[in-house]
Amino acid sequence: MRIHVTELKAGDKLSHDTFNSYGLHVLSKGTDLFAREISKLFQHQIDYVDIDARPSEEPAIRTIESGLSPKWLPTVEPIYQDAVSGCEQLFMEAFQNGKIVEDDVVHTFQPLVDNFRMERDVVSMLLLLNTKDDYTYQHSVQVGMLAYFLASWLDYSEEEAVKIGQAGFLHDIGKCQIQEAILNKPDKLSTDEFETIKKHTIFGHRIITDSFGASLAATVALEHHERIDGTGYPNRIAGSDMHPVSKIVAVADVYSAMISSRVYQKKRDLLFVLKELYRMSFSELDPETTHTFIRHMIPNFIGKQVELETGETGTIIMTHSSEFFRPLIRVEERFIDLTVERSLEVKHVFM
Structure with a gap:
């Protein structure tokens, strides 16, 4: 059956190869169509x-945008919790002995890599x-x-990426040597308490150096702030004096901290966090590293439901490679391109 692309539903299957107006092959016969396809x-x-x-x-097709869990969740959730x-x-171990065993690090972290390597929807996963x-x-x-x-x-x-992941x-x-009362304080930290928190970078560097000697992980523990x-x-x-991997972990650290709920901070909206990273890339975070992160995270928003500042809700259909935060959104039977509708903004992204 022939159908307009605006009427496609998640789970539809192409019955013929699809080409664009220039004759370029776009999707093959038999492709299952979901938000990304x-x-x-549209592109x-x-x-x-x-x-x-x-x-x-x-x-009905079970998808993330319908609020149901993806098929990989039951498999990876126990691995995540084990980690x-x-x-x-x-x-x-670090608190009690001042050292950790490298094999323990590998055995804890490697199952994550083995099971999450092919999962590219990092937004949903986290x-x-x-x-x-x-x-x-x-x-x-x-x-x-x-x-x-x-x-x-x-x-x-791949080998380098695993080592960088372990460093992250x-x-x-080093926070193992910071009092829990300070780590989990629900109110704003005093000046002295913040100075104490800062020392976790030095403590971490010492613990890892005593455990493994001079290493990438030790450098990252010292420099990630x-x-x-x-x-x-x-x-x-x-x-110019920071190790390139410290710049990678700095971006990952800021992103994870901002999307998480903590005793003194509510988690923030996903696009807000990426906008904040973008802002920080012009002063605090390395631009190339940060922009690479944003470029790869933004396509994961395709298929996610959003609320606009007008109160309308819709689904992200397409993201733009240059205007990261102004996607094409389907609201019922119409489409809103935020690169055109400049007065509109995404207020919230749902799962």
Whole structure:
């Protein structure tokens, strides 16, 4: 059956190969159409496609945008929780002994890599796995995962990306030596308390150096709160003196912290967080690293439901490579291109 692209539903299947007006092959016969594929049709300005007939008895497609969990969740959730528990054990080991065992790090982190390597919808993955409990340990796991993905996007080899992920995983290990009353304080930290928090970078560097010797992970633990404009801590070094991997973990660290609920902070909307990273890329965070992260995260919003500032709700159909935060949105039977409708903004992204 021939159908206009605006009438496509998630789960439709192409019955013929699809080409654009220049004769370029876009999608193959038999392709299952979901938000990402439909977006590709829009990008190539294809109006009509041929799809297999829809069986009347066909059950509703279970997708993230319908509010139901993706098929990978039951498999990866236990692995994620095991990693969080393993991280807690590493913190306890570091607190008690001042050292950690490298094999314990590998055995805790590697299952994440093995199971999440092919999962590219990082937005959904983090949101569905994130809970309000064990912030410090979840944050470490998330930063490790994000650092691994970001390193891959920056064209590091798989072996290098795994090492970078491990460094991200251990970046906050020095917090094991900070009092919980300060780490989990619900109110604003005093000047003295913030100075104490800052020391986790030095403590982490010492723990990892005592455990493994001079290493990438030790450098990252020391530098992940440094900023390219020299305003970070503990040594206020500038971007030219920061290790490139410290810049990767800094981006992952800020992103994970801002999307998470903490005792003193509510989690923030996803697009707001990426906008904040973009703003920080002109002063505090490395621009190339940050923009690479944003470019790869933004397409994951395709298919997500959003609320506009007008109160209308719709679905992101297409994202733009240059105007990151102004997607094409379908609201009922009409389309709103925020690159054209400049007065409109996305207020909230739903799962």
